[in-house]
Amino acid sequence: MADQSFVTLATNDSYVKGALVLGSSLQHYRTTRKLTALITPQVSDPMRKVLERVFDEVILVNILDSGDSAHLALMKRPELGVTLTKLHCWELTQYSKCVFMDADTMVLSNIDELFEREELSAAPDPGWPDCFNSGVFVYRPSIETYNRLLQFATEKGSFDGADQGLLNTFFSSWATTDMSKHLPFIYNLSSTSVYSYLPAFKAFGANTKVVHFLGSTKPWNYTYDSRTKSLKGEMHDPKIVHPEFLNMWWDTYVANVLPLLEQHGIVKENTTGVNMAEVTEAVSHMSVSATAPPPSPPAPVLPTVSSQERKERWEQGQADYMGMDSFDNIKKKLDTYLQ
Structure with a gap:
């Protein structure tokens, strides 16, 4: 239907990689239904062109940030502030009804029946x-609704500093008023927390329609061995009880995204399984003391940054190019890693 969209x-x-897998x-x-991707100015032009190969519409929007560092600190997820940008989805009035899906979700069957449901x-x-x-x-x-949500965000804020807290307070009748607006869990199944009730997953997991990769570690952060078609390393992660969804x-x-990226010269991967996720992982665990030359003149003492924080900064384009992430340090680490 032309007037409805995911x-x-x-x-x-x-x-964008997640959005491409979802699409x-x-x-x-x-x-x-149509496929629509909202993007912010941080998305590069080449990646936007790849999105246009998969999505019917790719629309540039401004970032809406809650700026609510105190509440976000409670969740130790400061990057979630920009998820308020999600509110732009209410501006897509060329459509009569939409289903919003985070870029870290993936469908396992046709879910067009969701358009029979009502807001929210x-x-x-x-x-x-x-x-x-x-x-x-x-x-x-x-x-x-978009204007009311913005006003509500300004006046009331969000109890978690992100879109979920805001939307739950705005659509506060969801929990009690109309059970027809409660989607079954199989339409948004957490790939990690669901295993806290493993018997239910064993009984009903085969019916899953949408898997949601919740948490700070996303599928594209892992390394995939294209030879064995399986995840490589990181399998000690206690959250990965069953890696089927990640695989x-x-x-x-x-199968579908990598060829498009290669066509646009964005990524070059070979059959050895060495890819950018692997390189990023190697760099994020790099030991500066073991690879950096003696400073001359003496460099100022820098605050300690954990490997996880460092990895997240890389993913957000905030690498320390003048310090621990300098070209010389990276080259030395990669030379050691790839030998």
């Missing part, structure tokens, strides 16, 4: 089921 948001090139999975299961339909959040998870929701675009994401990426 909508996602990519705030940087890393999340490819929707196409694979033959959705009859969503699945419960596994962490607090009286709140809905804002990674997948059905809504009706409306400039009036499915990477299967889709390698």
